[in-house]
Amino acid sequence: MEVGCERCQCRGEDKQTAILYTLLSQNLARRPAHRRCLCHRRRTVCLRSPHLTCQAASNVLGKTISFMKNLPSFRLLPREDQLLLLESCWVPLFLLGLVQEMVTFEVMETPAPSMLKKILLDGQSQQQEPEWTQPTLAAVQRLQCCLNSFWSLDLSPKEYAYLKGAILFNPDISGLRASLYIESLQQEAQRALQEVLQPEDQGRFARILLITSTLKSIPPALITDLFFRPVIGNADIVKLITEMLYEINSEQLAHAAQIHIPWMLPMPCRAAQPMWKQGFSQRNALESSESWSFW
DSSP states (O other), X not given: OOOOOOOOTTSSSOOOOOHHXXXXXXXXXXXXXXXXXXXXXXXXXXXXXXXXXXXXXXXHHHHHHHHHHTOHHHHTSOHHHHHHHHHHHHHHHHHHHHHHTTOOOOEEEOOOOOHHHHHHHGGGHHHHSOSSOOOBHHHHHHHHHHHHHHHHHOOOHHHHHHHHHHHHOOTTSTTOSSHHXXXXXXXXXXXXXXXXXXXXXXHHHHHHHHHHHHHTTSOHXXXXXXXXXXXXXXXXXXXXXXXXXXXXXXXXXXXXXXXXOGGGSOGGGSOOOOGGGSOOOHHHHHHHTTTTOOO
């Protein structure tokens, strides 16, 4: 449970400012001053090694999208349901990928631009400052605590695989057309996960589900700002991963039309057939695809 915010310690009475500071900051007076807060809860941070960490995060994101693209039961869903599941589940699936790939990262306090730089750039400073908000230290620590909890479980490859299925096929998302079919897929993934465990270790199943629920508490904005803003700037991350999901080159599309592969064709070209009549066994798909380990 989150405690209420304490009074900011760095918003006390202003100390007497130096004369030189006052003189230099006069032509910045027309712009609102952004004070650097030193409180633990409000202190903003950034990646200590953004190049390496963002590269690792991008690789995990690519594998996460490939996981969905290569899963037949996902491809059989209506496109609208695929998009809803993608937008709702990409963050917990990505975080589970970070855990599985053992991606670690460190953060440091966000560097503040010097007063001299502000004065020299003057009107250009606002244009050069990023438009997104920097993550707070408290939010990043909550994220790292969540990842550490998963590492302590020491999941097996099969447990990772079935857990991803249980996360992806979430029937509680509003607006799903095939919610009953999606619910059956989630139940099958959960049963498979439970069967992997030993009978005397059923408490582990409850712990896995409990810690998994913490993934949903991590806001997408935090993941986007921390791992992807340094790369994509102000671009919409959901639009980018949607393009990744449906990226099909012209040769693949022509080949799909020749041999008639429905899931690779645009939606109007697909035969309208209820999902539950496809006769598809989720468990068989898991076993044939090495428990969803596509990488």
